Amino acid sequence: MSRVWYYFFISFLFLFQKGITACAQDQAMADSLVKVYESGEYEDEFSLLYEIAISQAKPEDVLYYADILIEKASSRDTVEIYLVNGYLQKGNGYKLQGKYSEALEAYFHAVELAQRFKLEERVGVLFISIGDTFTANKKFENAEKYYEQGIQAIRDSNDSLHLASALLNDGERYFYKKEFSKAMLRLEEAKPIFSKLNHERGLAYALGNLGMVYSELQKNELAKENLNNAIEILNTKEDNYANSVYYLYLAKIDLKENDFEHALNNAQKSLNLAENYSLMKETADASQMLFELHNQVGDRDSALFYHLKYIAARDSVRNLQVVEEIAEKAKDFEVNQKQMQIDLANQKNRNQKIMIFTTAIALIFIGILAAVLYRNNSFIRKTNQIIENERSKSDHLLKNILPEETVNELKEFGRVNAKRFDAVSVMFTDFKNFTSNAEHLAPEDLVKSLDYYFSYFDQIVDKYKLEKIKTLGDSYMCASGLPFPQEDHAERIVLAAMEMFRFVEKAKQIEDEKRIHFDMRIGISSGPVVAGIVGSKKFAYDIWGDTVNCASRMEYYSGIGKINITEYTHELIKDKFLFSDRGEIYVKNKGKMKMYFVEGIVDSEQSEVELSSRESD
Incomplete structure (x- = not known):
């Protein structure tokens, strides 16, 4: 086989x-x-x-x-x-x-x-x-x-x-x-x-x-x-699924050893089990085996019977995607044909009316026709402008949801392949006591509070050329180093995290009864990820991999007002920032992991100058 x-x-x-x-x-x-x-x-x-x-x-x-x-x-x-x-x-x-x-x-x-x-x-x-x-x-x-x-x-x-x-x-x-x-x-x-x-x-x-x-x-x-x-x-x-296959393999071995009696017996057992459980692929293979066996022993009628059974089973497991694509193309063709028929019929009626009006009152018709053409042309221009405006809005909305490179690929090919990025940093934020605070606030005010913080986080993400991934409740997730590689991805995301903390602390000084003041913690991890689109109707750009899981763990084991990073992230930025070594901490499903708190920038003024220079380049 x-x-x-x-x-x-x-x-x-x-x-x-x-x-x-x-x-x-x-x-x-x-x-x-x-x-x-x-x-x-x-x-x-x-x-x-x-x-x-x-x-x-x-x-x-x-x-x-x-x-x-x-x-x-x-x-x-x-x-x-x-x-x-x-x-x-x-x-x-x-x-x-x-x-x-x-x-x-x-x-x-x-x-x-x-x-x-x-x-x-x-x-x-x-x-x-x-x-x-x-x-x-x-x-x-x-x-x-x-x-x-x-x-x-x-x-x-x-x-x-x-x-x-x-x-x-x-x-x-x-x-x-x-x-x-x-x-x-x-x-x-x-x-x-x-x-x-x-x-x-x-x-x-x-x-x-x-x-x-x-x-x-x-x-x-x-x-x-x-x-x-x-x-x-x-x-x-x-449990007869596997036995249907195992019997067929025994039949194959029997055939090699010219033991036709046992080969026929084992192949028939395989077919019986496959048909009993409606297993089309197994039915096709067992039928093909029985066809070969009966053909070799000269039983033409039985060979023909199993060959027809093989053909029927094989055809039933054709690639469904190909069938669907053919059906969809046929459907599109039929729709286009019908539309063409309607257009031709409408055009014929218009031509007949034109001929009648031309014969009766040619001069008047010319004036009317000129007016109609003018109005139609004006309507088409306005309609095209509306369509273009709506297309621009849709493109803008789509680029707010997905990276621009992903949007272009989606528009060109109708789909997006998952991609691997080897050098990425991922950040998770979390607000302390969000659930308990939310219980004492109206839903509208709760959403307004989250929008207040996350909207400013979006500005910070844009400033440092990061990619926002998604928000999950009170958690904000973003990454650097994709969809375009950045050598300083770890430095950028840490600077963004520090600016987020400054904004959260600044917000506490603004009195607003309908806005919650939060304490926040952040976790960051660096390494490879896989990125792509999930879903076929409501597109969602997301990333997966152990780096994402580690970033989530770093956030969980972080402290209030602290940026907790992995050992690998520390290696990437150890010359740029000040740290406190937390030692090894046990993490569920990961074992002991070495962690660091980011405490400050080694030379904040020089760091800002270098980042600005890289952005201009």
Whole structure:
């Protein structure tokens, strides 16, 4: 078999469980949980819906219960984790159906929610799911980027089950690229982790995948041993997705050994399982195998039957994106044709009227025609001016939301590719006691207060050539070094942070009953990030990466009136500013990190002159 599509299924079987005892795609469990849900006798509806979604075997059932979970969780503010998991399972359902574009849309929305709700332990899992989807669609470069970030995030969280699952899935990329030795290293690392956790399904998949690797390496005996062991375990679990693939690999080995009887038997088992669970890709491959086997033994009627079944299954899994694009082009063509027909009919009517009026009263018509043309021309000029004004407003608004380079790319290509920036500094601000102060202020006054501070922060960001990313409640996020590189990105963002503090202190001296006076803290981190647009309707420019997470941590562990920076940021600006060394501080999910408070500028006058000179250059 030239295409190893097995990972298309297993890429999400283990990643979304809450514990070792969780059971992915256990239909018997799913049926039991559905009965509980339908009875209404349960305590935690969200947890129950999530368990039902991850236990379903059929893609349409996964999507059905994922949508219910999303709808229920969207109406509650305290169940953010289930809203994220709902979109995660929705992506899984689409991925099972081969709808990769829809799957990625659901996964990226889940990432956005997880970052918004600060559920960082889910981001690593989601990155692995995105990598799986890119791999299934053979976008290996994109997949590699998300696998690396996801595996590192999961290693940092010490989550053994998710780590084993991620290693299992990362082997897919090597398998597709026929780098079997690297694929085997991933599987060999995953296998003892599953065994130690007593996770029989995980162990079965590791064994089965090793069997597939051995098959590709022509080590048939080892391949059959591992595949049969995997099938035996999964049969006890009634987990037939992988067995559909494993039986087909056994049939492939039997065919190599000229054992047609066992080859036919194993290929038929594979097809039965694939058809029972509506797995189109598996149905196509098993049908193609049976066609070849029956053709070799001279059974032409059966060969023709399975060849037709293969054609039908293959056609059903054509790239949906291509089909949609063709349909959209056809739709546009039909609309244009109809518009042309209407225009031609209108033109014909106008020509007939012109001929009648010309024959009857030629001189009068010339005058009327001249007047009409003048008015039409004037109307067109005014209309074009209005359109141009509105276009200018739209462009201005879009450039306030997105970087100018991103706006130009979006207008030219209709989409924006994510980009990596290796030298960026990221800042987070936070107001102390914002929630308690907000309870005693009218909503209009609260928004007015935030607008007062954030509007001035926007001016500071423009002054130092930074890029505003977004605001989250009372938090203001910006970055330097993108979308255009800046060698002094760290120095610029620290100077901006100091000016923000000066403004906040100055605001305290202005008496206003309807404005809150805040104390503020700031965190800054430097390093690489990935930047791009999230969403297809309401565009949002955002950045991701460990640098962003570290900046958020720096803000959390900062002090009132303090700028807290990482060790790497300190190295970049240590000759420009004064610092107090805070030593190493334990940070959740990161371990001990060395931090510094920025206390002042070494030579404030010289620093301002240098910055002004660089800006003029």
